[in-house]
Amino acid sequence: MSSLLVNKYNISGPRYTSYPTVPYWNNETFSLKKWKASLVQSFKESNSKEGISLYIHLPFCESLCTFCGCNKRITKQHSVEHPYINAVLKEWDLYLELFDEKPIIKELHLGGGTPTFFSPENLKRLINGIFRHAKRAEDYEFSFEGHPNNTTRAHLQALYDVGFRRVSYGVQDYNETVQKAIHRIQPFEHVKRATELARSIGYTSVGHDIIFGLPFQTIDHVKETILKTKALLPDRLAFYSYAHVPWIKGNGQRGFNDSDLPSAELKRAQYELGKELLAQVGYHEIGMDHFALATDSLYQSMKNGNLHRNFMGYTASKTQAMIGLGVSSISDSWYAFAQNVKGIESYYNLLKDNILPVYRGHVLNEEDLVIRRHILNVMCRFKTSWNSSSLWFNELPDTLIRLKEMEKDGLLQIDSNTIKVTKKGQPFVRNICMAFDLLLQRKSPNTQLFSMTI
Structure with a gap:
């Protein structure tokens, strides 16, 4: 693998076990x-x-x-x-x-x-x-x-x-x-x-x-x-x-x-x-x-x-x-995420009062659900498409622009309505998903939140 590509794409990024992260x-x-x-x-x-x-x-x-x-x-x-x-x-x-x-x-x-x-x-x-x-x-x-x-x-x-x-x-x-x-x-x-x-x-x-x-x-x-x-x-x-x-x-x-x-x-x-x-x-x-x-x-x-x-x-x-x-566990209904408290004592106390020990979460909106499907497609199948209206989102043209540089580097192929990750691009799949991550694109973190992608 080219050291130039490693240096270029080795940045802090999510592992995408969920979207939104x-x-x-x-x-x-x-x-x-x-x-x-x-x-x-x-x-x-x-x-x-x-x-x-x-x-x-x-x-x-x-x-x-x-x-x-x-x-x-x-x-x-x-x-x-x-x-x-x-x-x-x-x-x-x-x-x-x-x-x-x-x-x-x-x-x-x-x-x-x-x-x-x-x-x-x-x-x-x-x-x-x-x-x-x-x-x-x-x-x-x-x-x-x-x-x-x-x-x-x-x-x-x-x-x-x-x-x-x-x-x-x-x-x-x-x-x-x-x-x-x-x-x-x-x-x-x-x-x-x-x-x-x-x-x-x-x-x-x-x-x-x-x-x-x-x-x-x-x-x-x-x-x-x-x-x-x-x-x-x-x-x-x-x-x-x-x-x-x-x-x-x-x-x-x-x-x-x-x-x-x-x-x-x-x-x-x-x-x-x-x-x-x-x-x-x-x-x-x-x-x-x-x-x-x-x-x-x-x-x-x-x-x-x-x-x-x-x-x-x-x-x-x-x-x-x-x-x-259990403590810190994350639940997923597809429409929402919920995470339990991380402290064992807090976990016990909430359950003692018959309260589910959830302390934070996220309710997915329509945009989240579409982006989630694209990121899952890329992570699991190394490709995604927008050949149906249910997979279209307003900022897709901007996403494709962000992916153009990766296409030039041979990491993926962009067709009229499909993106396919190449063999060369598979080690950089986290970087490709980041181009779809609208929340990350709109607000980059001020501090390092994620591990390096490489």
């Missing part, structure tokens, strides 16, 4: 009442047709990983498990009161934090509690994030017993120097054990998360990690750039100096090498930063045009409504 949410026009109404509307429109998705945030970790940008609470006291699960189930009960029929759950994901911080018995209690008044869709997909160091056979079996068939493990990098810098020490043998355990129990999709651009990380480190990954052949991979955002995450991302991080050119070289090695093994690139074997549902959904992207990242199928439970 969180910093541009209009909290003044948002209210809990509007959020509930939008969710009820979405549920009535879609529950019987496609079901809903659930994301449950389990925030506890026993130690802090300095690369992590998630909402977490560091503790070794496992007495926190019971009250937190009780609170999540109370929040779910408050949502159930809004619906006139049982939710049909198509996707369910446990994220963190470290979900496997919780005991197998408590995880099973959580899932069984969710399904006291809900049904599984016929084609449901349940997944969780496991820590290779503490995911046991009992964890995997307990979640398998309640319907889980996919697990993803955070690998990041196998080099010891890099692991020490990010405070995530886990030998290859631990990942191998956790991967093989899942498969022996019957999990049909095992994923690994790998990061490039970490402190002290070299080209050789990335090569070593990919080659070790090849030996285990996970069904899907997230291979993504480390998001260095210490201005947001505080001291947790200051366990090393900025000078210890690879340059933009080296990061891109790490990505290109990793992508080449993964292709040689048989992985297919899915959207942005994701790879899958041809047998995995993520690849099949891309081939079938069903790939979707939301706050859980890329998913193999779309549901119109997604409910986030």
